[in-house]
Amino acid sequence: MPWPAKLDLLPSAVEAIGETPLVDLARIAKGMEGRLLAKLEYLNPGLSKKDRIARQIIEDAEADGSLQPGQTVVELTSGNTGTGLAIVCGVKGYPFVAVMSKGNSPERARMMRALGAEVVTVDQLPDSQPGQVSGGDLELVEQAARRIALQRRAFRADQFHHRGNFRAHYLHTGPEILKQAGGCIDAFCDFAGTGGSFAGCAAALKDHHPAIQCFIVEPEGCAVLAGDKSVNPNHRIQGGGYSMPDLPLVRREHVDGYIRVADDEAIAVARRLAREEGIFAGFSSGANVAAALKLLPGRTVVTLINDSGMKYLSTDLWP
Numbered sequence: 001m002p003w004p005a006k007l008d009l010l011p012s013a014v015e016a017i018g019e020t021p022l023v024d025l026a027r028i029a030k031g032m033e034g035r036l037l038a039k040l041e042y043l044n045p046g047l048s049k050k051d052r053i054a055r056q057i058i059e060d061a062e063a064d065g066s067l068q069p070g071q072t073v074v075e076l077t078s079g080n081t082g083t084g085l086a087i088v089c090g091v092k093g094y095p096f097v098a099v100m101s102k103g104n105s106p107e108r109a110r111m112m113r114a115l116g117a118e119v120v121t122v123d124q125l126p127d128s129q130p131g132q133v134s135g136g137d138l139e140l141v142e143q144a145a146r147r148i149a150l151q152r153r154a155f156r157a158d159q160f161h162h163r164g165n166f167r168a169h170y171l172h173t174g175p176e177i178l179k180q181a182g183g184c185i186d187a188f189c190d191f192a193g194t195g196g197s198f199a200g201c202a203a204a205l206k207d208h209h210p211a212i213q214c215f216i217v218e219p220e221g222c223a224v225l226a227g228d229k230s231v232n233p234n235h236r237i238q239g240g241g242y243s244m245p246d247l248p249l250v251r252r253e254h255v256d257g258y259i260r261v262a263d264d265e266a267i268a269v270a271r272r273l274a275r276e277e278g279i280f281a282g283f284s285s286g287a288n289v290a291a292a293l294k295l296l297p298g299r300t301v302v303t304l305i306n307d308s309g310m311k312y313l314s315t316d317l318w319p
Contacts, residue, residue, distance in 0.1 A: 012091045013045045013087055013091060014045075014055055014087065014088055014091050014092070016044075016045050017044050017045060017051045017052055017055050017084075018044070018052060018172050018173075018176070019176060020039055020040050020041055020043050020044060020176070021039070021040050021043065021180075022037050022038070022039050022040075022176075022177060022180035022181060022302070023037065023038050023039075023040055023277070023279070024036070024037060025037070025038050025273075025277055025289065027276040027277055028269075028272055028273065028276055028277060028289065028293070029293070029296060032293070032296050032297060033296070033297050033298050034186075034296045034297055034298050034299045034300060034301065035299075035300045035301070036289070036292055036293065036296055036301055036303075037177075037181060037185075037300065037301065037302045037303075038279070038288075038289065038292075038302075038303055038304070038305050039173070039176070039177060039180075039302065039303070039304050039305065040279065040305050041173075041304050041305055041306055041307070042279075042280075042281055042282075042285070042305050042306070042307050042308040044084075045087055046080070046083040046084045046086070046087050046111075046115075047080075047083065047307055047308035047310060047311065048080035048083065048084065048306060048307035048308065048311075049080070049173070049197055049304055049306050049307070050080035050081040050083065050084045050307075051083075051084035051087065051088075052084070052168040052169065052172060052173060053081060053084065053159060053164060053165045053168045053169075053196055053197075054081060054084030054085040054087065054088045054157075055084070055088050055168070056164040056165070056167050056168035056171075056172075057085075057157050057159070057162050057164035057165065057168075058073070058085070058088050058089065058092065058094070058157075058164075059164075060162075060163070060164040060167065061155060061157075061164070062092075066155060067094070067155045068155075069093070070093065070094065070095075071094060071153075071154065071155050072094065072095045072096070072097060072152045072153075072154040072155070073085060073089050073094050073095070073096045073097070073154060073155050073156075073157055074096075074097045074099065074145055074148050074149040074152065074154040074155070074156055074157070075096075075097075075098065075099070075145065075156065075157035075158070075159060076099045076100065076138070076141045076142055076144075076145040076159075077098050077099070077100050077108075077112075077159075078100060078101070078104050078108070078133065078193070078238060078239045079098075079100060079104050079105065079107075079108025079109065079111070079112070079239075079311060080108070080239065080306075080307050080311075081157070081159050082096075082098035082100060082108070082112045082117060082119070083108065083111055083112055083115065085098070085117070085157060086098065086111075086112045086115035086116060086117040087115055089116075089117075090115055090116045090117075094155075095118070096116070096117045096118070097117065097118045097119075097120060097148055097152070097154065098112050098117045098118070098119045098120070099119075099120045099122065099141055099144050099145040099148060100119065100120075100121055100122065100141060101121070101122055101124055101133045101137045101138065101140070101141050102121045102122065102123055102124055102130065103124045103128055103129070103130050103131060103132060103133040103137055104131075104133060104238060105131065105238065105311055105312050105313075105314055105315055106314055107310065107311050107312070107313060107314060108311055109121060111311070120144060120148065122137075122140050122141045122144050123140070124137045124140070125137055125140070127234075128234060129234060131236060131238065131315050131316075132234035132235060132236055133238065133242075134233040134234050134242070134243065135230075135233060135242040135243035135244055136233070138242050159194050159196065160194045160247070160248065160249070161248050161249070163249075165194055165196030165199075165200075165249055166196055166199050166200045166203075166249045167200065168196070168200060169196060169197045169199070169200025169201050169204070170199075170200035170201075170203050170204050171200075171204075173197065173200060173201050173204075173304075174200055174201040174202075174203065174204025174205055175204055177201065177204075177205070177302055178204065178205065178208050181300070181302065183208060183209070184300055185205060185209075185212050185300055185301075185302050186212065186213065186299035186300045186301065187212065187213045187214070187215065187292075187295050187299050187300070187301045187302070188201060188202065188205055188212060188213070188214045188215070188301070188302045188303065189214070189215040189216070189217050189259060189288060189291045189292055189295060189301065189303050190215075190216065190217060190288060190303060190304055191217040191218070191237070191239070191240050191241075191261075191284040191287045191288050191291075191306065192216045192217065192218060192225060192240050192241070192247060192250070193239050193240035193241075193242075193284070194240075194247065194249060195216075195247030195248075195249045195250040196249050197304060197306075198214070198216055198250060199247075199249040199250045199251060199254070200249075201214075201304075202214035202251075202254040202255070203251065203254060206254055213256040213257070213295075214254055214255060214256050215255070215256060215257045215258065215259050215291065215295065216250070216255055216257075216258050216259070217258075217259050217260075217261055217287050217288055217291040218240075218241055218258060218259070218260055218261070219232065219235040219237050219240075219241035219260070219261065219262075219263065219266075219287070220232065220235075220260040220261060220262040220263075220265075221235065221260075221262075222235050222241045222243055223258055223260045224243050224244065224245045225244075225245065225247065225250075225258060226258035226260070228260075230243040235263055236263040236266075236267070236283060237261070237263060237266050237283045237284055237287050238282070238283050238284065238312070238315075239282070239283070239284050239306065239307070240284060259291040259294055259295070261287040261290045261291050265286075265287070265290045266283050266284070266286040266287035266290055267283065267286060267316075267317055268286070268290075269286040269287075269289045269290040269293070270282065270283060270285060270286025270289075270309070270317060271286075271317075273285065273286065273289060273305075274309065279305060280308060280309040280310065281305045281306070281307065281308065281309050282306065282307045282308065282309055282311055282312050282317070283312065283317060284306045284307070285304070285305045285306045285307065288303040288304055288305070288306065289303060289305075291303070
């Protein structure tokens with residue numbers, strides 16, 4: 001049978017990144033004034049929003065010549081950026097080394113290996129616990145990533161500093177939200193890991209209308225961006241809250257406030273998302289929706305569903 005003249009095909013999974021749906025969480029927000037909207041970033045090929053930055057960082061590096069054909073790519077990761085980079089590098093032909101803490105859920109390491117990545121795991125500090133990665137643990141991972149990148153003469157994706165992290169969300173995620181919501185947004189909130197998704201979306205939203213308020217979500221007891229002292233560095237919300245007082249990608253003039261979410265709040269709302277909305281997500285997504293509920297009365301609030309609950313099956317998120 002001959003092929004039709006026009007096919008609706010993508011050349012690879014890389015082109016499937018982005019254009020995720022925006023969903024009205026009417027069941028969780030039932031009885032409250034306003035509207036709660038969630039962008040389902042876990043529907044990207046690597047099951048998280050980090051697929052976007054993986055693609056943007058690699059394509060920006062190809063364009064400016066900082067990444068050469070066949071060169072090894074190295075990056076520290078809690079698992080999501082590493083999964084995105086494993087997909088993008090695999091399709092484009094770059095060897096990829098993911099460096100992550102042993103405190104992150106093992107599903108992530110297994111997924112990256114399945115996607116062709118080499119995964120180097122780094123021991124936690126003596127007082128840390130699995131599932132609770134502190135800023136100190138992350139610093140050990142950073143040291144290992146620097147050493148490996150130097151040894152292998154690799155391109156370092158450097159998600160905490162690379163502008164591709166910001167650009168992925170400024171050029172794509174933020175504008176997608178505006179288009180899907182018809183521009184009718186009062187507030188946006190996002191859990192801070194690298195700060196890239198908050199920074200890029202906030203910039204795009206405020207370019208559209210400066211009155212849109214943008215809030216950073218942090219773990220209770222570890223809200224150092226808000227100026228609090230870190231008394232809970234070993235919180236359970238994986239992928240952020242690393243007790244880092246400064247995130248280079250975040251523009252302070254775009255931060256209208258900070259929302260603190262306790263571990264138990266994040267877990268309870270993540271479980272509600274699964275039961276009531278059919279959205280199977282992780283800890284930080286629960287934190288995002290918990291924060292959005294605090295902003296909700298009388299407003300249209302948008303947040304991100306950062307990653308899939310499939311990445312936490314070994315944790316107590318899903319007893």
